[in-house]
Amino acid sequence: MIELHSDELIFTFPKLHACLREKARGWIDARVAAATSEEKARLPDSREKLHAEFEWCIPKVRAAISFLRTLRIPDDGKDYPLPPGLGRFPVRHVDDFSGVPEAWKGHGGVMMPMHKTEALWLHFSSDYPMALKIGAGGICAISGERWSTTLYSRPQNYVVLPYQPWLDGFRVSEGVIRQFVAVPLGKGLTVEQQLTGEETWGGLQVQAFPMLADHNSTHELELALKTKWQALIRPPDTGAGLGMLYSMECITRCCVGEAGLGAGGRMKQKITRDPHGSEAWDLAENSRCYVHLCMADDWRNLTGTPPPHRPPTARDYTNAGLPWFDFDACTPPVSGETLLAGVKSVNSLIGEKTGMELSANDTITPSNMVQVRPRPTGVVREF
Amino acid sequence: MSQAFGDYLRAVRERKAADDPAFSLRQVAGAVDIEPSYLSKIERGIEAPPGEGTIKDLAKVLAEDPDVLLALAGRVSSDLQAIICKRPALFAELLRTFRSLPNHAVARVVREVRDGDW
Incomplete structure (x- = not known):
């Protein structure tokens, strides 16, 4: 799917995004099942809220192309x-x-x-x-x-x-x-x-x-999920996670x-x-x-x-x-x-x-x- | 539909009238050039909503969105009708596509870039 926003072509792949989200949710649920009671106490009180905490880890599978003078x-x-x-x-x-x-x-x-x-x-x-x-x-x-x-x-x-x-x-x-x-x-x-x-x-x-969902990208996704998971179960006075793993800061x-x-x-x-x-x-x-x-x-x-x-x-x-x-x-x-x-x-x-x-x-x-x-x-x- | 229009109109007018007597039944009816008794009947759903011109005047006096008041009265403003009548099949399809979309999606109307034959 391609959209045009502010003179920029935005390529998105919703099916792939949904697939990555499912993988992420499976990973999260497995972690919760294996978590200690102390760790569980630090997690949000519902599965939906927990999944929402991880939403930022899941790439939107989006590429933007602009044409510069x-x-x-x-x-x-x-x-x-x-x-x-x-x-x-x-x-x-x-x-x-x-x-x-x-x-x-x-x-x-x-x-x-x-x-x-x-x-x-x-x-x-x-x-x-x-x-x-x-x-x-x-x-x-x-x-x-x-x-x-x-x-x-x-x-x-x-x-x-x-x-x-x-x-x-x-x-x-x-x-x-x-x-x-x-x-x-x-x-x-x-x-x-x-x-x-x-x-x-x-x-x-x-x-x-x-990239295919089951290729290297899955490892990158797991790394992002692990980082967020560690931030969630860590005692609250310590630092938080990293930024988007795939993003590359490009200067204009x-x-x-x-x-x-x-x-x-x-x-x-x-x-x-x-x-x-x-x-x-x-x-x-x-x-x-x-x-x-x-x-x-x-x-x-x-x-x-x-x-x-x-x-x-x-x-x-x-x-x-x-x-x-x-x-x-x-x-x-x-x-x-x-x-x-x-x-x-x-x-x-x-x-x-x-x-x-x-x-x-x-x-x-x-x-x-x-x-x-x-x-x-x-x-x-x-x- | 006319009851919904009347209820809405009355609620808006009375809320404003609580702070400003210019929004009394008599004053508002006078501002849009209709009889107070007629406006009262419209508000109570006894009379059908007035014509497009009066509804737009009421919207102006009450600082309401005329398209909202027209919709509550079961009408579509003449300018929107003209737009739709120009390309009826296209707009009918467009509106049906939007029917089940959430508000934020409708507000952010985006269109896919069409890929053709090449």
Whole structure:
């Protein structure tokens, strides 16, 4: 099931959540049966109240994806650090607007506006392990293969939540991506055109696969339940439990023209290798969503609302002394060749076609660098 | 239905009248331009609820939600009727879907993102 809240796609898996709740309740009831009378005296006086105490331990089996506006980094051969997030793109149901192309109606899903050559990145968060496939124009952004509805580990064609906090572009080599850059369909500038010879898909495709309930996740759940149980049966003057185990604190780096995604400048970004193995994922219980890209000039006609303004150039942003970001999750990256290694950037393609260069593509040197580290979950930093 | 409307109207008016004489039977009837005896009969369920316009006027005077008063009178306001009549099958399905949902779920109307053919 997918919902749209505040421009964020929320993937939930209610059946899996109910299954985990049943497992948790079985575990709790077994503990109560084996508890001493002293321990029982410290527990709530009804089974319902006791179960309610443990509710926070049970993951909602929820993943959220938002689409962030950002700078377009220069395409000059340099590997740039992470640019900031400049707020979410507005996202709307395709079904709410009668003027959308017929193909979009068939695909369903959602849509959002992008300016020509504007960049974006995808922000992920989840309270439960998920494998997430990301396609751009029907091309897997991780492996470069044509869109398929299943997971492969060799080459890995998905990212793993919550380890992967974001994705800024097409993986072109180990630790390097080329930024997602919006271009109008039909101009031959998309990665889709380069790898398939046609531009029929456009947009973004997202598909989420939760971890199987009886896989490692059960151990994580038991750990959370044990922690809560210890807190309950402990004498009342001692401390309480931990935060959500699965959650990962991600910082926010703080007629309709259809668009597709081309390859922009190079950026340092690892795609975390799946530590669970492809057999960990529930291939039967998955949800997918088509995210259509609308050229910003047509957004007002289509929706009656203005698109976001153009973001600043990388040079203006940098000259203002604003921060760029460096992040290393300290997890092994996806390695090996990718079909995307040889894709030409939008700038190169424009150069070949017109002899010109993209505007605002001059080399810059980010000076205000902010190091981002994953923080331990549930821990509040003191000052 | 008319008794429920009358009971509710009377309870609201008398509660307000306890603090403010402007909500006496006579004063309220005068404010909505009807006879006090007629309002009294409505409150006691002897007369059927008045027309939509008078109900909306009563709601305004008593600071009540006009849709609630109309519903108690067994009516749907004309603007809601117009909305429903524009797409009757769709709204009928929507309302039936909501029939058994708890209040908090109805208040938080969310819609699934539709997956299509691709």
